[in-house]
Amino acid sequence: MRTRLRQFVVTAVALATASAALPAATAQSQDRQERPAHGGLSATVRYTEYGIPHVVAKDYANLGFGTGWAQAADQVCVLADGFVTVRGERSRVFGPEEEPDRSLSSAGENLSSDLYFRGVRDAGTVQKLLDRPAPGGPSRQAKDLMRGWAAGYNAWLKQKRISDPACRGAAWVRPVTALDVATRLYALSVLGGQGGTVDDITAARPPTGSATPAARTPDSEDLVRAVRDLLPDGSMGSNAVAFNGSTTANGRGLLLGNPHYPWQGGRRFWQAQQTIPGELNVSGGSLLGTPTISIGYNAHVAWSHTVSTGVPFTVHQLTLVPGDPTAYLVDGTPERMTERTVTVPVKDGTPVTRSQWWTRYGPVLSSPDGDLPLPWTTTTAYALNDPNAANLRFADTSLGFSKARSTADVLGSLTRNQGLPWVNTIAADSSGHTLFSQSQVLPRVTNELATRCSTALGKATYPAAGVAVLDGSRGDCALGSDADAVQPGIFGPARMPTLKDAPYAENSNDSAWLANADRPLTGYERIFGTVGTQRSLCTRGAIEDVAAMAERGGLTVKDLQRQQFANRVPAGDLAADAAARACAALPGGTATGSDGKAVDVSEACGVLKAWDHSMDTDSRGALLFDRFWRKLIRAVPGAQLWKVPFSAADPVRTPNTLNTDAPGFAGALADTVAELRTAGIALDAKLGANQFVVRGGQRIPVPGGTESLGVWNKIEPVWNAASGGYSEVSMGSSHIQAVGWDGSGCPVARTLLTYSQSSNPNSDHFADQTRLFSREKWVTSRFCEKDILSSPALKVVRVHE
Template structure:
């Protein structure tokens, strides 16, 4: 239909497209002045363009939230509903107590553990109390209106539509939600990196009954366990982001490439939209499911992304217990009784389960953090976990502040004003040519001085190595204290945050802020924020090489960002493949001993490794062989893998030179060759033949590589030899955006949602962007009105409550 006729049809139909009147064709602009179309209920207009991307327009925040909740339900109702079952503490009721939740909203290893925690949150009124806290320490009125509208929109979609997704069609656990449910989801995400890590230990904690408790992990082993614990978050939630200053670009304006690495399934998926309130808000980007604001995105003047930060969002307090009562602890010699909370959970096919949880002035008693760090509750000692994000519901206000920003200075102002981000860094660029990085997190106020004065023997081992502080809870002078500019007690204020402004580039790939710009290392922050002078990940090293070379080349455009995203260079391959190929060719009789001692003919692999293009493109031959080798080779000590060790004076280039004399190197090669041979996969098979996702029976090749390879385009595939290699992606590149400006009123933006908008296999948007990702293509952002109106896929839906 011609554009003129299409706009006339919209006006005649009375579709109120509440968009910025100055930028609209006259017929549509007139419609924006009509009275509220729903007779008092909430409503919005949703314009869908290619790939099912909704452009939501509303007259106020409640209506915008309504359109957002409606559109998210249309694409992701089953995933959202499953998450709300978690938040209500009802997984055991519907799915049984022993199954494991998907991990999107907590670290719980069983439904029962998850339910006991979240029922405790509900029963104690934790989130209700936070909703009464006035801004800036609590949520703003605008965010509360967004959340109220989101719940109404989700409910309206449920009421007015039939679920077509087989994952929850006809399920009795799909129910309407409340604003409290939406806020509880924000709470769960806020504590994910802190208290959320200890859910099993919180719900299992019980006073000693006379039998001696198992001893804790020795301090040295505890330090290693804490390092493992605090690095696992990056396994499924990492990211890369880079912002370039105008001095490096072709037109003097800023550029941003955001490449967050998040789960491909479950409740931490992104969902893409544009949100508009005329004259108030106009932003596009990706939102975490269930969120009412844009998490990562751009508007006409600013673009931002996040990376998972190294700041440790929790700490432990070691309690000295009253000798006569293990549920009382001593502070300055005086006993304080723990608070006992009794929680009951309904269980499918069985009687309700009732457990107690024990709380202190510092937080809940915890008997473990992850599987490798037991914290036994004995007759003399217990541990309580402190997470300042348990009083932080401000992340949506931070996101809303970003959405309305016009410059990187506004981004910094929003971070200072709201202090809402629990576990991410922020990287941003603006149309005036500024670049910006800040590790502005809500962190417990653990100064190095406090850790020095107040660490227990366990803390003296864990804090230097991992940033996990274990403080003496028996001393009031070991309290965390406050910074005068902090929005809540017990956290660092904005003035303490590691920040870099207007460097030629600022980049982060989930290492600390130290090498945000490698030409001017950032120092002077407390250990709890991250390390200085320590080895960087292979992904950080490769990223710094790439972006520093781009900045030095100059005259950058959005096209250069697009090339970087899909370059698929494997820094590990650049550093090790040639040495490995030479060592392979020098093996007597072309055989090497595997880890089981058996001789394996690896001769066919030598030439494959030598010829490999050092990339993880779909057509790269030898990539899969190197991948399977590298996973084994890097399983042990890094010090044994390289001949030249790490040097803090050369952190990007060291360590280097593969130690081919190490038995584990040739054993890893033998095992990889044997594994591929057993699976019927040739050593020179192209990566895309054996690294795929299967959608509705179709195999879709996926490029990129795993964390240890250092590939910017991170892909964490799931190995299934019987099915022919990698046949699913657990996590990796997710909502990607490359953004710049050309002087017009419209940003130059290319986006991609790698796993597509909908998890419903019956949706036309179940795998359409995944196909684009496979072909290394992009979606051109339709941000301005003229671009939306020109979409050949334009579909306009007016949604409202039926009261």
């Protein structure tokens, strides 16, 4: 074993030495010496601290190969599970009634997931998009990356034994194709549309008998609530800020990206550096199963994304032909729906066959238990138009970012490729420029069109939630096209809310309006988001923080690091002291809970008063306020929560002044105290003692707080009183990056992958960065060759077919 180890070290050093120069001649000479004679794909993967791979290859296919190989090494079980999903094989493998990981769609059970994805495959949807010439379809480089990724994943499967117990020995871990990789990208694109309504699409059935239409008219308020839950920001979010050179110590830009994504499943990030000598050199986080860097930085530019408020779909209300619920009228002429019959194999059972119904607008939606409450009656049906169902341009957009040398190039990629489905882009560059752009694929619904063509339902839902319900019986209500759009029926780049070169550009998943509070963006259509409406506490707190930073000036990467872990609670600043005073004024120190029982809350008054208004792991009182705030905002309607209402003239500081006289205040406090005491948790317990994750049998305290608290370092923990409080995290801060430049040619970058690189509990990189996150520490980027080669953890692996 010692001999083998020495041989490996010698080989690794030799390869590392051969790569010492920024590998221009490097990869070419290595390729001549070591490329397999049969002409298969190959790459060099150099690992540094925390298992971060730096993939070097001669071209895009080989780069995809190295990336797929390295992703499989860290995440094979999660990846394989996702490929079972996009092939429509979950029912056959796991059973039809099990609930799938919802990373790739909203399907409530395996059968509906399979019916949707098999339908996509049977219709040839993704293959047709692959066959489109760029820019309507993916470029040759993007397709080479997909093809190479699949080959690299398959090569890892062939050469390695799986140690992850989640899929060790499982027959469903199988080789994949480039089409599988492309379908996974497609699934991510349609998450806000078709992928968010899978149950509605697959359960839609024509009515039988004589249903009474009036009795089943959908409720607009229910639909508005459903739409808000459907959009990706219902389950994800992010913060990002870019500072321009006028605010920084050296006149160069700075970027802090903090995407809030799931901690488990197929929407995790995975860190890597990708290099094609002389062509591409970029680091950052990739969404699992994708071959490009999704959020990252290079020697010139850094970018991040936040979930946008744009509604990426429209609903079209169909007037049905009397006596035929599968035909509808357009300008008085009947059109038949297309029936797509899909068959799904089922584990230990008979295959299930179902029909899906499609129209010129898209699939018909209807399900009593689905995501959108839209009934199919004898006179009316509703169809979903999702323009991202024709979008396979995400990889090219990200690739354009990876090769960018400025924020202008980032905007150029957005303009050229138009491939982002449901996110904003925030960027900074080494020359000191900043960018915010809500450039996403949105149906071309202008306010004029919505006014002219909305049905009665749409007249309520469009102003309230931005979702258009258009009259599908009128040809003049078609979406039309912009001359600069790459596909019909979407907005072109000229219509996108964009802010250039502001001192700061920030977004926390509200609309584009206050990307910079001093330079508000207006004039965009309602479907993009609102103007002049109340902002979330996340947005308010973020603007307060970054505006103060910009005004102070002299900023460095260290200031970004401090902002990430400040853990300030805007809700606490606004409400905690008032709550403590009202608590102390309660007669006898008691309050009545929702169960009618009196609770002694007097101890809570002092704890709230002494709390430092942070969600640090050693903060006492943070858990008490967290649990109280969750209960209070459920018990007290928003309009009654504050004494001073929202004002568009002061959107960052209003509403304010907690209304402690509101019905529900005392009850929420009583319920909180009773809950913690029943769980055996002290009211002044340190947050980290009761907000943690368990990895390798050890508790790791977790800083940060939930969305409604307004904390920049967002964490959505899972409450389990029996396990001691919050004993897991469902989503939150994920691939964090603080990036600047110092003129050396190497970015000054600090990163952190909060949940660590691997899902395999047997991996050395299952929890190492999670422990860093707990201690609010960072990983120093190794981007340039000298830094990679000086890593004490350097391990070099040559991978090939």
